[in-house]
Amino acid sequence: MGVLGSAAQGAVAGLAATVAMSGAMAAARKEGKVGRTPPKLLIRRFLPGGREQSPRPGENLAAAAAHWGFGAGAGAVFGALTGGRPxxxxxxxxxGLGVWLVSYEGWVPKVTAEPPAHRDAPGRAATMVTAHLVYGYALAAALRRMRR
Structure with missing residues (x-):
């Protein structure tokens, strides 16, 4: 299998992993451990009006699409990097930890009002790390299953 095939498998596995991660996030949100999420803040910033604090019509759908797209894209990169091996x-x-680190210590604070992870509320930061570990584990598991 070539790089494109491996990336396509990774994208599909990334969608599956995003399902698992979304479940972890929903549980944390229900317990009050997560407030604003980067996909929603990004959508609020880039939709007309450009303010992160103001809700926008359609933002939930757009934020979900952004999250799913990012999950599939990160999965495609992982799929290509693993080169067809389980x-x-x-x-x-x-x-998953790397995706969290690059995002929450890197680009997310630069484009949203969110603080970097090391300055975020400890409970929220731990929840986000856990959710990304769930993503990474589920991503590898889904790719292993596809590649056997």
């Missing part, structure tokens, strides 16, 4: 769970966990 990835181990530890590699997926590391990748």
């Amino acid at each position: 990835p181990r769970a530890l590699l997926g966990l590391g990748y």
Whole structure:
């Protein structure tokens, strides 16, 4: 299988992993551990009007689409990087942690009003790390299943 085929598998696995991550986030949201999420803040910022604090019509759908697209895209990169081999769970966990680190210590604070992870509320930061570990584990598991 070539790089494009591996990336396509990764994108599909990324969607499956986003389902798992979304479940973890929904549970955390129900417990009050997560407030604003970057997909919603990004959508609020980039929709007409450009203010993160003001709700916009259609923002929930747009934020979900952004999250699913990011999950599929990150999965495609992982799929291509693993080169058609079934990835181990530890590699997926590391990748999920890497996605969190690059996002929450990198680009997310630069384009939203969110603080970097090291300055975020400890409970929220821990929840976001956990959700990304769920993503990485589920991503590796889904790709392993596809590639066997």
